[in-house]
Amino acid sequence: MPESPEVQVLAETLADRLAGRALRDVDIIEFRTIKTRGRTPEALVGAELVGTQRFGKHVDLRLGDAHLLVTLGRHGWVRLREPGEPPAPDPEAPPTLATFEFDDGSVMEATDAGDWVSLGLSVVDDPTDVAAVAKLGPDPASPDFGRDDFDNAVRGRRKQIKAILQEQESLGGIGNAYSDEILHAAKVSPVAHAAALDPAALDRVFAETIETMRGAIAAQRGVPIDQLKAAKVAAMQVHGRAGETCPVCGDTIRDFAFGSTTAQYCPTCQTGGVLL
Incomplete structure:
Protein backbone atom coordinates (compact mmCIF):
# COMPACT_ATOMS: atom_id res chain seq x y z
CA MET A 1 0.00 0.00 0.00
CA PRO A 2 1.40 3.42 -0.89
CA GLU A 3 2.09 5.58 2.17
CA SER A 4 2.93 9.24 2.53
CA PRO A 5 6.70 9.13 1.82
CA GLU A 6 6.40 7.57 -1.62
CA VAL A 7 3.18 9.46 -2.37
CA GLN A 8 4.89 12.74 -1.49
CA VAL A 9 7.77 12.01 -3.86
CA LEU A 10 5.29 10.92 -6.55
CA ALA A 11 3.42 14.23 -6.23
CA GLU A 12 6.64 16.23 -6.38
CA THR A 13 7.87 14.30 -9.43
CA LEU A 14 4.62 14.84 -11.31
CA ALA A 15 4.78 18.56 -10.56
CA ASP A 16 8.40 18.80 -11.71
CA ARG A 17 7.67 16.92 -14.90
CA LEU A 18 4.19 18.13 -15.90
CA ALA A 19 3.58 21.57 -14.38
CA GLY A 20 2.62 24.01 -17.12
CA ARG A 21 1.58 21.24 -19.52
CA ALA A 22 -1.98 21.13 -20.82
CA LEU A 23 -4.02 17.92 -20.67
CA ARG A 24 -4.61 16.82 -24.26
CA ASP A 25 -6.48 13.53 -23.93
CA VAL A 26 -7.99 11.22 -21.30
CA ASP A 27 -8.79 7.55 -21.70
CA ILE A 28 -10.71 5.87 -18.87
CA ILE A 29 -10.22 2.13 -19.32
CA GLU A 30 -11.85 1.04 -16.07
CA PHE A 31 -14.92 3.15 -15.32
CA ARG A 32 -15.14 1.90 -11.74
CA THR A 33 -12.22 4.21 -10.97
CA ILE A 34 -14.42 7.30 -11.43
CA LYS A 35 -15.88 8.39 -8.09
CA THR A 36 -17.56 11.65 -9.16
CA ARG A 37 -20.19 10.53 -11.61
CA GLY A 38 -21.35 14.03 -12.41
CA ARG A 39 -17.82 15.17 -13.28
CA THR A 40 -15.50 12.89 -15.21
CA PRO A 41 -11.78 13.37 -15.95
CA GLU A 42 -12.53 13.90 -19.64
CA ALA A 43 -13.97 17.30 -18.68
CA LEU A 44 -10.45 18.41 -17.74
CA VAL A 45 -9.06 18.14 -21.30
CA GLY A 46 -7.47 21.44 -22.26
CA ALA A 47 -6.70 22.47 -18.67
CA GLU A 48 -3.15 23.21 -17.62
CA LEU A 49 -1.52 21.42 -14.70
CA VAL A 50 -0.93 24.19 -12.17
CA GLY A 51 0.63 22.02 -9.48
CA THR A 52 0.27 18.97 -7.27
CA GLN A 53 -0.20 18.33 -3.58
CA ARG A 54 -0.38 15.30 -1.31
CA PHE A 55 -3.18 14.67 1.15
CA GLY A 56 -2.39 11.58 3.21
CA LYS A 57 -2.15 8.80 0.64
CA HIS A 58 -3.93 10.82 -2.08
CA VAL A 59 -2.41 12.90 -4.88
CA ASP A 60 -4.13 16.11 -5.92
CA LEU A 61 -3.45 17.39 -9.44
CA ARG A 62 -4.73 20.91 -9.93
CA LEU A 63 -5.81 21.32 -13.53
CA GLY A 64 -6.97 24.85 -14.19
CA ASP A 65 -9.56 25.69 -11.55
CA ALA A 66 -10.45 22.05 -10.87
CA HIS A 67 -8.74 19.25 -8.98
CA LEU A 68 -8.16 15.66 -10.09
CA LEU A 69 -7.86 13.74 -6.83
CA VAL A 70 -6.10 10.39 -7.33
CA THR A 71 -6.83 8.00 -4.48
CA LEU A 72 -4.20 5.28 -4.70
CA GLY A 73 -5.95 2.87 -2.36
CA ARG A 74 -4.26 -0.41 -1.59
CA HIS A 75 -2.72 -1.24 -4.95
CA GLY A 76 -2.90 1.92 -7.05
CA TRP A 77 0.10 3.72 -8.51
CA VAL A 78 1.17 5.96 -11.37
CA ARG A 79 3.51 5.37 -14.30
CA LEU A 80 4.88 8.23 -16.36
CA ARG A 81 5.78 7.68 -19.99
CA GLU A 82 8.04 10.12 -21.79
CA PRO A 83 6.97 11.50 -25.21
CA GLY A 84 7.10 8.70 -27.77
CA GLU A 85 7.72 5.99 -25.18
CA PRO A 86 5.48 2.94 -25.79
CA PRO A 87 3.34 1.36 -23.06
CA ALA A 88 5.12 -1.01 -20.67
CA PRO A 89 5.79 -4.29 -22.52
CA ASP A 90 6.05 -6.30 -19.30
CA PRO A 91 2.97 -8.58 -19.07
CA GLU A 92 3.48 -8.69 -15.29
CA ALA A 93 3.21 -4.92 -14.95
CA PRO A 94 0.12 -3.65 -13.12
CA PRO A 95 -2.71 -2.95 -15.59
CA THR A 96 -3.39 0.62 -16.63
CA LEU A 97 -6.89 1.75 -15.68
CA ALA A 98 -6.70 5.32 -17.02
CA THR A 99 -4.31 7.39 -19.13
CA PHE A 100 -3.77 11.16 -19.19
CA GLU A 101 -1.85 12.53 -22.18
CA PHE A 102 -0.31 15.99 -22.00
CA ASP A 103 0.51 18.41 -24.80
CA ASP A 104 4.21 17.47 -24.90
CA GLY A 105 3.31 13.83 -25.57
CA SER A 106 4.04 12.56 -22.07
CA VAL A 107 1.47 10.17 -20.60
CA MET A 108 0.50 9.61 -16.99
CA GLU A 109 -0.88 6.12 -16.47
CA ALA A 110 -2.97 5.32 -13.39
CA THR A 111 -2.52 1.65 -12.52
CA ASP A 112 -3.84 -0.88 -10.03
CA ALA A 113 -2.12 -4.15 -9.15
CA GLY A 114 -4.92 -5.61 -7.03
CA ASP A 115 -7.57 -8.23 -7.70
CA TRP A 116 -10.18 -5.54 -7.00
CA VAL A 117 -10.14 -1.88 -8.02
CA SER A 118 -8.85 0.32 -5.21
CA LEU A 119 -7.75 3.23 -7.41
CA GLY A 120 -10.14 6.19 -7.39
CA LEU A 121 -10.37 9.31 -9.59
CA SER A 122 -12.42 12.30 -8.43
CA VAL A 123 -12.92 15.64 -10.18
CA VAL A 124 -13.78 18.30 -7.59
CA ASP A 125 -13.60 22.02 -6.91
CA ASP A 126 -11.69 21.44 -3.68
CA PRO A 127 -9.80 18.36 -2.46
CA THR A 128 -11.84 18.35 0.76
CA ASP A 129 -14.92 17.64 -1.35
CA VAL A 130 -13.61 14.05 -1.28
CA ALA A 131 -14.75 12.51 2.01
CA ALA A 132 -11.53 10.55 2.56
CA VAL A 133 -9.52 13.78 2.37
CA ALA A 134 -11.94 15.83 4.46
CA LYS A 135 -11.66 13.42 7.40
CA LEU A 136 -7.86 13.06 7.37
CA GLY A 137 -6.11 13.63 10.66
CA PRO A 138 -2.96 15.75 11.04
CA ASP A 139 -0.01 14.63 8.94
CA PRO A 140 3.24 13.75 10.76
CA ALA A 141 5.22 14.57 7.62
CA SER A 142 3.99 18.17 7.72
CA PRO A 143 6.28 20.75 9.35
CA ASP A 144 3.20 22.01 11.21
CA PHE A 145 2.68 18.69 12.99
CA GLY A 146 3.40 19.00 16.71
Missing part, protein backbone atom coordinates in the same frame (compact mmCIF):
# COMPACT_ATOMS: atom_id res chain seq x y z
CA ARG A 147 3.06 17.26 20.03
CA ASP A 148 -0.49 18.48 20.58
CA ASP A 149 -1.54 16.85 17.29
CA PHE A 150 0.03 13.59 18.38
CA ASP A 151 -1.45 13.66 21.87
CA ASN A 152 -4.92 14.43 20.57
CA ALA A 153 -4.71 11.38 18.31
CA VAL A 154 -3.10 8.93 20.72
CA ARG A 155 -3.06 9.80 24.41
CA GLY A 156 -5.43 7.89 26.67
CA ARG A 157 -7.04 5.79 23.95
CA ARG A 158 -7.93 2.18 24.73
CA LYS A 159 -6.85 0.98 21.33
CA GLN A 160 -3.74 -0.76 20.05
CA ILE A 161 -1.08 1.75 19.15
CA LYS A 162 -0.40 0.21 15.73
CA ALA A 163 -4.07 0.53 14.81
CA ILE A 164 -4.08 4.19 15.85
CA LEU A 165 -1.00 4.96 13.76
CA GLN A 166 -2.75 3.47 10.72
CA GLU A 167 -6.08 5.21 11.38
CA GLN A 168 -6.26 7.93 8.75
CA GLU A 169 -8.76 9.98 10.75
CA SER A 170 -6.19 10.17 13.57
CA LEU A 171 -2.90 10.53 11.71
CA GLY A 172 -2.82 10.95 7.94
CA GLY A 173 -0.49 9.03 5.65
CA ILE A 174 0.81 6.13 7.78
CA GLY A 175 0.05 2.56 6.77
CA ASN A 176 1.01 -0.96 7.75
CA ALA A 177 4.67 -0.77 6.78
CA TYR A 178 5.68 2.50 8.40
CA SER A 179 3.68 1.78 11.56
CA ASP A 180 5.84 -1.33 12.02
CA GLU A 181 8.97 0.73 11.47
CA ILE A 182 7.88 3.46 13.90
CA LEU A 183 7.08 1.03 16.70
CA HIS A 184 10.28 -0.95 16.23
CA ALA A 185 12.37 2.22 16.41
CA ALA A 186 10.38 3.36 19.47
CA LYS A 187 10.73 -0.08 21.15
CA VAL A 188 6.97 -0.39 21.65
CA SER A 189 4.78 -3.46 21.14
CA PRO A 190 2.31 -3.17 18.25
CA VAL A 191 -0.49 -4.56 20.42
CA ALA A 192 0.06 -2.24 23.39
CA HIS A 193 -2.92 0.01 24.06
CA ALA A 194 -2.09 3.68 23.82
CA ALA A 195 -3.64 4.29 27.24
CA ALA A 196 -1.20 1.81 28.80
CA LEU A 197 1.95 3.49 27.47
CA ASP A 198 4.01 5.43 29.99
CA PRO A 199 5.19 8.98 29.21
CA ALA A 200 8.62 7.79 28.05
CA ALA A 201 7.08 5.34 25.57
CA LEU A 202 4.75 8.03 24.24
CA ASP A 203 7.71 10.35 23.83
CA ARG A 204 9.53 7.71 21.79
CA VAL A 205 6.54 6.98 19.58
CA PHE A 206 6.04 10.69 18.92
CA ALA A 207 9.69 11.25 18.06
CA GLU A 208 9.95 8.17 15.84
CA THR A 209 6.70 8.95 14.04
CA ILE A 210 8.15 12.23 12.88
CA GLU A 211 11.65 10.87 12.23
CA THR A 212 10.44 7.83 10.31
CA MET A 213 7.98 9.61 8.04
CA ARG A 214 10.06 12.70 7.31
CA GLY A 215 13.25 10.69 7.03
CA ALA A 216 11.69 8.35 4.48
CA ILE A 217 10.55 11.28 2.35
CA ALA A 218 14.03 12.79 2.40
CA ALA A 219 15.63 9.44 1.56
CA GLN A 220 13.31 8.79 -1.38
CA ARG A 221 13.54 12.18 -3.05
CA GLY A 222 15.31 11.74 -6.37
CA VAL A 223 14.27 8.09 -6.73
CA PRO A 224 12.39 7.53 -10.03
CA ILE A 225 8.71 6.89 -9.39
CA ASP A 226 8.88 3.42 -10.92
CA GLN A 227 11.49 2.51 -8.31
CA LEU A 228 9.88 4.09 -5.24
CA LYS A 229 8.11 0.94 -4.07
CA ALA A 230 11.31 -1.10 -4.33
CA ALA A 231 13.22 1.61 -2.45
CA LYS A 232 10.61 1.53 0.30
CA VAL A 233 10.88 -2.24 0.68
CA ALA A 234 14.68 -2.12 0.72
CA ALA A 235 14.70 0.47 3.51
CA MET A 236 12.47 -1.50 5.88
CA GLN A 237 14.10 -2.68 9.13
CA VAL A 238 11.36 -5.07 10.28
CA HIS A 239 8.32 -4.78 8.03
CA GLY A 240 8.16 -7.69 5.62
CA ARG A 241 11.25 -9.26 7.21
CA ALA A 242 9.77 -12.01 9.39
CA GLY A 243 12.38 -14.73 9.95
CA GLU A 244 15.29 -12.37 9.35
CA THR A 245 17.65 -10.96 11.96
CA CYS A 246 16.79 -7.75 13.78
CA PRO A 247 19.39 -5.15 12.73
CA VAL A 248 19.39 -3.68 16.25
CA CYS A 249 19.67 -6.65 18.60
CA GLY A 250 20.14 -9.77 16.46
CA ASP A 251 16.92 -11.50 17.54
CA THR A 252 14.63 -13.06 14.93
CA ILE A 253 11.93 -10.78 13.57
CA ARG A 254 8.48 -12.28 14.08
CA ASP A 255 5.15 -12.00 12.31
CA PHE A 256 1.87 -11.50 14.11
CA ALA A 257 -1.64 -11.35 12.62
CA PHE A 258 -4.49 -9.60 14.40
CA GLY A 259 -7.77 -8.21 13.18
CA SER A 260 -7.48 -7.51 9.48
CA THR A 261 -3.78 -6.67 9.53
CA THR A 262 -0.37 -8.10 10.33
CA ALA A 263 2.64 -6.78 12.18
CA GLN A 264 6.31 -7.61 12.06
CA TYR A 265 8.17 -6.95 15.29
CA CYS A 266 11.26 -7.86 17.29
CA PRO A 267 10.52 -9.62 20.61
CA THR A 268 13.73 -8.40 22.27
CA CYS A 269 13.33 -4.78 21.18
CA GLN A 270 9.56 -4.45 21.58
CA THR A 271 7.86 -7.04 23.80
CA GLY A 272 10.41 -7.95 26.47
CA GLY A 273 11.05 -11.26 24.73
CA VAL A 274 7.38 -12.30 24.72
CA LEU A 275 6.12 -13.82 21.47
CA LEU A 276 2.80 -12.42 20.34
Whole structure:
Protein backbone atom coordinates (compact mmCIF):
# COMPACT_ATOMS: atom_id res chain seq x y z
CA MET A 1 0.00 0.00 0.00
CA PRO A 2 1.40 3.42 -0.89
CA GLU A 3 2.09 5.58 2.17
CA SER A 4 2.93 9.24 2.53
CA PRO A 5 6.70 9.13 1.82
CA GLU A 6 6.40 7.57 -1.62
CA VAL A 7 3.18 9.46 -2.37
CA GLN A 8 4.89 12.74 -1.49
CA VAL A 9 7.77 12.01 -3.86
CA LEU A 10 5.29 10.92 -6.55
CA ALA A 11 3.42 14.23 -6.23
CA GLU A 12 6.64 16.23 -6.38
CA THR A 13 7.87 14.30 -9.43
CA LEU A 14 4.62 14.84 -11.31
CA ALA A 15 4.78 18.56 -10.56
CA ASP A 16 8.40 18.80 -11.71
CA ARG A 17 7.67 16.92 -14.90
CA LEU A 18 4.19 18.13 -15.90
CA ALA A 19 3.58 21.57 -14.38
CA GLY A 20 2.62 24.01 -17.12
CA ARG A 21 1.58 21.24 -19.52
CA ALA A 22 -1.98 21.13 -20.82
CA LEU A 23 -4.02 17.92 -20.67
CA ARG A 24 -4.61 16.82 -24.26
CA ASP A 25 -6.48 13.53 -23.93
CA VAL A 26 -7.99 11.22 -21.30
CA ASP A 27 -8.79 7.55 -21.70
CA ILE A 28 -10.71 5.87 -18.87
CA ILE A 29 -10.22 2.13 -19.32
CA GLU A 30 -11.85 1.04 -16.07
CA PHE A 31 -14.92 3.15 -15.32
CA ARG A 32 -15.14 1.90 -11.74
CA THR A 33 -12.22 4.21 -10.97
CA ILE A 34 -14.42 7.30 -11.43
CA LYS A 35 -15.88 8.39 -8.09
CA THR A 36 -17.56 11.65 -9.16
CA ARG A 37 -20.19 10.53 -11.61
CA GLY A 38 -21.35 14.03 -12.41
CA ARG A 39 -17.82 15.17 -13.28
CA THR A 40 -15.50 12.89 -15.21
CA PRO A 41 -11.78 13.37 -15.95
CA GLU A 42 -12.53 13.90 -19.64
CA ALA A 43 -13.97 17.30 -18.68
CA LEU A 44 -10.45 18.41 -17.74
CA VAL A 45 -9.06 18.14 -21.30
CA GLY A 46 -7.47 21.44 -22.26
CA ALA A 47 -6.70 22.47 -18.67
CA GLU A 48 -3.15 23.21 -17.62
CA LEU A 49 -1.52 21.42 -14.70
CA VAL A 50 -0.93 24.19 -12.17
CA GLY A 51 0.63 22.02 -9.48
CA THR A 52 0.27 18.97 -7.27
CA GLN A 53 -0.20 18.33 -3.58
CA ARG A 54 -0.38 15.30 -1.31
CA PHE A 55 -3.18 14.67 1.15
CA GLY A 56 -2.39 11.58 3.21
CA LYS A 57 -2.15 8.80 0.64
CA HIS A 58 -3.93 10.82 -2.08
CA VAL A 59 -2.41 12.90 -4.88
CA ASP A 60 -4.13 16.11 -5.92
CA LEU A 61 -3.45 17.39 -9.44
CA ARG A 62 -4.73 20.91 -9.93
CA LEU A 63 -5.81 21.32 -13.53
CA GLY A 64 -6.97 24.85 -14.19
CA ASP A 65 -9.56 25.69 -11.55
CA ALA A 66 -10.45 22.05 -10.87
CA HIS A 67 -8.74 19.25 -8.98
CA LEU A 68 -8.16 15.66 -10.09
CA LEU A 69 -7.86 13.74 -6.83
CA VAL A 70 -6.10 10.39 -7.33
CA THR A 71 -6.83 8.00 -4.48
CA LEU A 72 -4.20 5.28 -4.70
CA GLY A 73 -5.95 2.87 -2.36
CA ARG A 74 -4.26 -0.41 -1.59
CA HIS A 75 -2.72 -1.24 -4.95
CA GLY A 76 -2.90 1.92 -7.05
CA TRP A 77 0.10 3.72 -8.51
CA VAL A 78 1.17 5.96 -11.37
CA ARG A 79 3.51 5.37 -14.30
CA LEU A 80 4.88 8.23 -16.36
CA ARG A 81 5.78 7.68 -19.99
CA GLU A 82 8.04 10.12 -21.79
CA PRO A 83 6.97 11.50 -25.21
CA GLY A 84 7.10 8.70 -27.77
CA GLU A 85 7.72 5.99 -25.18
CA PRO A 86 5.48 2.94 -25.79
CA PRO A 87 3.34 1.36 -23.06
CA ALA A 88 5.12 -1.01 -20.67
CA PRO A 89 5.79 -4.29 -22.52
CA ASP A 90 6.05 -6.30 -19.30
CA PRO A 91 2.97 -8.58 -19.07
CA GLU A 92 3.48 -8.69 -15.29
CA ALA A 93 3.21 -4.92 -14.95
CA PRO A 94 0.12 -3.65 -13.12
CA PRO A 95 -2.71 -2.95 -15.59
CA THR A 96 -3.39 0.62 -16.63
CA LEU A 97 -6.89 1.75 -15.68
CA ALA A 98 -6.70 5.32 -17.02
CA THR A 99 -4.31 7.39 -19.13
CA PHE A 100 -3.77 11.16 -19.19
CA GLU A 101 -1.85 12.53 -22.18
CA PHE A 102 -0.31 15.99 -22.00
CA ASP A 103 0.51 18.41 -24.80
CA ASP A 104 4.21 17.47 -24.90
CA GLY A 105 3.31 13.83 -25.57
CA SER A 106 4.04 12.56 -22.07
CA VAL A 107 1.47 10.17 -20.60
CA MET A 108 0.50 9.61 -16.99
CA GLU A 109 -0.88 6.12 -16.47
CA ALA A 110 -2.97 5.32 -13.39
CA THR A 111 -2.52 1.65 -12.52
CA ASP A 112 -3.84 -0.88 -10.03
CA ALA A 113 -2.12 -4.15 -9.15
CA GLY A 114 -4.92 -5.61 -7.03
CA ASP A 115 -7.57 -8.23 -7.70
CA TRP A 116 -10.18 -5.54 -7.00
CA VAL A 117 -10.14 -1.88 -8.02
CA SER A 118 -8.85 0.32 -5.21
CA LEU A 119 -7.75 3.23 -7.41
CA GLY A 120 -10.14 6.19 -7.39
CA LEU A 121 -10.37 9.31 -9.59
CA SER A 122 -12.42 12.30 -8.43
CA VAL A 123 -12.92 15.64 -10.18
CA VAL A 124 -13.78 18.30 -7.59
CA ASP A 125 -13.60 22.02 -6.91
CA ASP A 126 -11.69 21.44 -3.68
CA PRO A 127 -9.80 18.36 -2.46
CA THR A 128 -11.84 18.35 0.76
CA ASP A 129 -14.92 17.64 -1.35
CA VAL A 130 -13.61 14.05 -1.28
CA ALA A 131 -14.75 12.51 2.01
CA ALA A 132 -11.53 10.55 2.56
CA VAL A 133 -9.52 13.78 2.37
CA ALA A 134 -11.94 15.83 4.46
CA LYS A 135 -11.66 13.42 7.40
CA LEU A 136 -7.86 13.06 7.37
CA GLY A 137 -6.11 13.63 10.66
CA PRO A 138 -2.96 15.75 11.04
CA ASP A 139 -0.01 14.63 8.94
CA PRO A 140 3.24 13.75 10.76
CA ALA A 141 5.22 14.57 7.62
CA SER A 142 3.99 18.17 7.72
CA PRO A 143 6.28 20.75 9.35
CA ASP A 144 3.20 22.01 11.21
CA PHE A 145 2.68 18.69 12.99
CA GLY A 146 3.40 19.00 16.71
CA ARG A 147 3.06 17.26 20.03
CA ASP A 148 -0.49 18.48 20.58
CA ASP A 149 -1.54 16.85 17.29
CA PHE A 150 0.03 13.59 18.38
CA ASP A 151 -1.45 13.66 21.87
CA ASN A 152 -4.92 14.43 20.57
CA ALA A 153 -4.71 11.38 18.31
CA VAL A 154 -3.10 8.93 20.72
CA ARG A 155 -3.06 9.80 24.41
CA GLY A 156 -5.43 7.89 26.67
CA ARG A 157 -7.04 5.79 23.95
CA ARG A 158 -7.93 2.18 24.73
CA LYS A 159 -6.85 0.98 21.33
CA GLN A 160 -3.74 -0.76 20.05
CA ILE A 161 -1.08 1.75 19.15
CA LYS A 162 -0.40 0.21 15.73
CA ALA A 163 -4.07 0.53 14.81
CA ILE A 164 -4.08 4.19 15.85
CA LEU A 165 -1.00 4.96 13.76
CA GLN A 166 -2.75 3.47 10.72
CA GLU A 167 -6.08 5.21 11.38
CA GLN A 168 -6.26 7.93 8.75
CA GLU A 169 -8.76 9.98 10.75
CA SER A 170 -6.19 10.17 13.57
CA LEU A 171 -2.90 10.53 11.71
CA GLY A 172 -2.82 10.95 7.94
CA GLY A 173 -0.49 9.03 5.65
CA ILE A 174 0.81 6.13 7.78
CA GLY A 175 0.05 2.56 6.77
CA ASN A 176 1.01 -0.96 7.75
CA ALA A 177 4.67 -0.77 6.78
CA TYR A 178 5.68 2.50 8.40
CA SER A 179 3.68 1.78 11.56
CA ASP A 180 5.84 -1.33 12.02
CA GLU A 181 8.97 0.73 11.47
CA ILE A 182 7.88 3.46 13.90
CA LEU A 183 7.08 1.03 16.70
CA HIS A 184 10.28 -0.95 16.23
CA ALA A 185 12.37 2.22 16.41
CA ALA A 186 10.38 3.36 19.47
CA LYS A 187 10.73 -0.08 21.15
CA VAL A 188 6.97 -0.39 21.65
CA SER A 189 4.78 -3.46 21.14
CA PRO A 190 2.31 -3.17 18.25
CA VAL A 191 -0.49 -4.56 20.42
CA ALA A 192 0.06 -2.24 23.39
CA HIS A 193 -2.92 0.01 24.06
CA ALA A 194 -2.09 3.68 23.82
CA ALA A 195 -3.64 4.29 27.24
CA ALA A 196 -1.20 1.81 28.80
CA LEU A 197 1.95 3.49 27.47
CA ASP A 198 4.01 5.43 29.99
CA PRO A 199 5.19 8.98 29.21
CA ALA A 200 8.62 7.79 28.05
CA ALA A 201 7.08 5.34 25.57
CA LEU A 202 4.75 8.03 24.24
CA ASP A 203 7.71 10.35 23.83
CA ARG A 204 9.53 7.71 21.79
CA VAL A 205 6.54 6.98 19.58
CA PHE A 206 6.04 10.69 18.92
CA ALA A 207 9.69 11.25 18.06
CA GLU A 208 9.95 8.17 15.84
CA THR A 209 6.70 8.95 14.04
CA ILE A 210 8.15 12.23 12.88
CA GLU A 211 11.65 10.87 12.23
CA THR A 212 10.44 7.83 10.31
CA MET A 213 7.98 9.61 8.04
CA ARG A 214 10.06 12.70 7.31
CA GLY A 215 13.25 10.69 7.03
CA ALA A 216 11.69 8.35 4.48
CA ILE A 217 10.55 11.28 2.35
CA ALA A 218 14.03 12.79 2.40
CA ALA A 219 15.63 9.44 1.56
CA GLN A 220 13.31 8.79 -1.38
CA ARG A 221 13.54 12.18 -3.05
CA GLY A 222 15.31 11.74 -6.37
CA VAL A 223 14.27 8.09 -6.73
CA PRO A 224 12.39 7.53 -10.03
CA ILE A 225 8.71 6.89 -9.39
CA ASP A 226 8.88 3.42 -10.92
CA GLN A 227 11.49 2.51 -8.31
CA LEU A 228 9.88 4.09 -5.24
CA LYS A 229 8.11 0.94 -4.07
CA ALA A 230 11.31 -1.10 -4.33
CA ALA A 231 13.22 1.61 -2.45
CA LYS A 232 10.61 1.53 0.30
CA VAL A 233 10.88 -2.24 0.68
CA ALA A 234 14.68 -2.12 0.72
CA ALA A 235 14.70 0.47 3.51
CA MET A 236 12.47 -1.50 5.88
CA GLN A 237 14.10 -2.68 9.13
CA VAL A 238 11.36 -5.07 10.28
CA HIS A 239 8.32 -4.78 8.03
CA GLY A 240 8.16 -7.69 5.62
CA ARG A 241 11.25 -9.26 7.21
CA ALA A 242 9.77 -12.01 9.39
CA GLY A 243 12.38 -14.73 9.95
CA GLU A 244 15.29 -12.37 9.35
CA THR A 245 17.65 -10.96 11.96
CA CYS A 246 16.79 -7.75 13.78
CA PRO A 247 19.39 -5.15 12.73
CA VAL A 248 19.39 -3.68 16.25
CA CYS A 249 19.67 -6.65 18.60
CA GLY A 250 20.14 -9.77 16.46
CA ASP A 251 16.92 -11.50 17.54
CA THR A 252 14.63 -13.06 14.93
CA ILE A 253 11.93 -10.78 13.57
CA ARG A 254 8.48 -12.28 14.08
CA ASP A 255 5.15 -12.00 12.31
CA PHE A 256 1.87 -11.50 14.11
CA ALA A 257 -1.64 -11.35 12.62
CA PHE A 258 -4.49 -9.60 14.40
CA GLY A 259 -7.77 -8.21 13.18
CA SER A 260 -7.48 -7.51 9.48
CA THR A 261 -3.78 -6.67 9.53
CA THR A 262 -0.37 -8.10 10.33
CA ALA A 263 2.64 -6.78 12.18
CA GLN A 264 6.31 -7.61 12.06
CA TYR A 265 8.17 -6.95 15.29
CA CYS A 266 11.26 -7.86 17.29
CA PRO A 267 10.52 -9.62 20.61
CA THR A 268 13.73 -8.40 22.27
CA CYS A 269 13.33 -4.78 21.18
CA GLN A 270 9.56 -4.45 21.58
CA THR A 271 7.86 -7.04 23.80
CA GLY A 272 10.41 -7.95 26.47
CA GLY A 273 11.05 -11.26 24.73
CA VAL A 274 7.38 -12.30 24.72
CA LEU A 275 6.12 -13.82 21.47
CA LEU A 276 2.80 -12.42 20.34
